[in-house]
Amino acid sequence: MEQLVSAAKAFADPTRVRILSALQDGELCVCEICDALGVAQSTLSTHLQVIRDAGLVSTRKEGKWMYYTIAPSAGRLVDSLFQFFSGSLKADATLRSDDKKLNQRLSMRDNGACCVGFADSKRKC
Secondary structure (H helix, E strand, O other): OOHHHHHHHHOOHHHHHHHHHHHOOOOHHHHHHHHHHHHOOOHHHHHHHHHHHHOOOEEEEEEEEEEEEEEHHHHHHHHHHHHHHHHHHHHHHHHHHHHHHHHHHOOEEEOOEOOOOOOOOOOOO
């Protein structure tokens, strides 16, 4: 029962839904998620911890960059929930804006990898 409650908690927050939505198209660096969603790194970190605790995402570190992706074991669940609510999710202005910003941010990648760090500051991932 704990696993179900953890997953429900992960989906029960708009920011966490935005994160999971962004990750549906593939692996993202923390700074890419921050920039696309317009959230502070500390806020993102808190939300990612809830999502990680629910087993919905996997991580990998490459150099100084930390990448997140939907966990293989959670892919069907995430896809099913997003499909079930696809009508309202496609109509959501925030998710559409996130997607647009994410596509712009991903165009900065070098050979498919994050290389910019945080676009709004001199910090690097």
